[in-house]
Amino acid sequence: MDAAGSQVADECAQYAGLYQSGFITTHGGNLLCSKIIHLITNNQVKSQVSKVLHECEQRMYKSVAFPAIGTGQAGQSSAKVADEMLDAVVEFARQKSVQHLQTIKIVIFQTNMLTDFYESMKKREDSDSSTKESWLSVFQSFFGGRKQSSERKKFMILEKKVDLVTFQICGESQEKVDATESWIKDLILKEQFENIISDEAIESFDETHIAILEGLQGEKQVTIQILNKLSPPQIKISGISRDVYSISLVVQEMVQQIKSTEEEQSKAELLHNLVEWRYPGSNDSFFAFDKLTNMQLERAKMAKKLHLNIKIKKKNYRVDLNTLKATDDQGKTINLQRVIKDEGKL
Numbered sequence: 246m247d248a249a250g251s252q253v254a255d256e257c258a259q260y261a262g263l264y265q266s267g268f269i270t271t272h273g274g275n276l277l278c279s280k281i282i283h284l285i286t287n288n289q290v291k292s293q294v295s296k297v298l299h300e301c302e303q304r305m306y307k308s309v310a311f312p313a314i315g316t317g318q319a320g321q322s323s324a325k326v327a328d329e330m331l332d333a334v335v336e337f338a339r340q341k342s343v344q345h346l347q348t349i350k351i352v353i354f355q356t357n358m359l360t361d362f363y364e365s366m367k368k369r370e371d372s373d374s375s376t377k378e379s380w381l382s383v384f385q386s387f388f389g390g391r392k393q394s395s396e397r398k399k400f401m402i403l404e405k406k407v408d409l410v411t412f413q414i415c416g417e418s419q420e421k422v423d424a425t426e427s428w429i430k431d432l433i434l435k436e437q438f439e440n441i442i443s444d445e446a447i448e449s450f451d452e453t454h455i456a457i458l459e460g461l462q463g464e465k466q467v468t469i470q471i472l473n474k475l476s477p478p479q480i481k482i483s484g485i486s487r488d489v490y491s492i493s494l495v496v497q498e499m500v501q502q503i504k505s506t507e508e509e510q511s512k513a514e515l516l517h518n519l520v521e522w523r524y525p526g527s528n529d530s531f532f533a534f535d536k537l538t539n540m541q542l543e544r545a546k547m548a549k550k551l552h553l554n555i556k557i558k559k560k561n562y563r564v565d566l567n568t569l570k571a572t573d574d575q576g577k578t579i580n581l582q583r584v585i586k587d588e589g590k591l
Contacts, residue, residue: 302343
């Protein structure tokens with residue numbers, strides 16, 4: 246109040262007893278803001294923050310800054326205050342009707358409180374990590390400015406807009422400010438990790454693989470780069486260590502799946518040069534099965550299986566591997582051919 250000046254003190258005296266919703270609003274006085282919202286002290290921190298946020302939206306304010314409400318003379322626990330304040334911010338940020346308020350700041354002077362607010366953010370991120378829009382992304386959209394919709398991603402290029410978070414550090418001396426800055430940097434670096442996966446199979450990633458990675462990048466706190474011009478191609482995953490680990494497992498599974506598919510295709514190609522299975526077409530003609538179905542039929546035959554379910558022209562058929570007859574769901578039967586190419590025999 247001393248920094249705001251006598252004008253603000255006079256306004257508070259004028260409006261005393263006339264407050265509504267638990268607060269009164271005055272001019273900013275000597276402070277670098279247009280308005281000051283003065284809260285009437287109570288222990289309902291979440292409710293108070295929520296009311297102020299809605300008041301700011303109603304009055305079309307673009308930004309608002311809070312202290313750690315209730316941690317001073319009210320003597321409330323900073324951990325409890327952090328939980329209640331952030332609960333109110335998240336609930337407000339998720340409302341689709343919010344149009345005007347773009348930036349919310351919580352100004353913390355006491356270094357020990359930073360840990361409580363950081364742990365509160367982490368707790369929400371962990372509990373909400375399975376949702377389409379993670380809690381942290383909602384939080385960052387207000388504490389770093391609203392995210393603008395990015396343009397459609399290009400094939401084989403994963404782009405991610407990163408919202409910058411600005412820390413404003415106030416302290417009794419430059420030495421204490423520098424120490425706090427160093428502590429914040431160390432805290433951030435402890436959470437960061439990078440993993441590079443190199444494999445020729447990455448070159449075979451298609452639009453489906455890219456879409457999966459884009460989705461994971463949107464859900465997790467990571468950045469994914471596909472460096473397909475290198476030899477061998479690489480995928481670089483950077484971000485929070487636990488998310489880097491989980492996405493690395495997904496990428497490795499994709500790589501293994503591609504390798505397995507390519508190996509199967511190679512075996513199918515080789516087998517097709519030896520044996521060709523055919524199904525009847527029009528005018529007594531026969532058509533060759535695709536190479537993978539050809540391999541499935543031959544493997545089943547060699548394994549002395551009695552039957553195999555396949556598709557012919559998108560219809561389901563059950564093949565009798567002894568008689569080479571295929572029967573559809575309606576009971577219609579057709580004759581298949583098995584041609585051994587190197588002998589030219591049926």
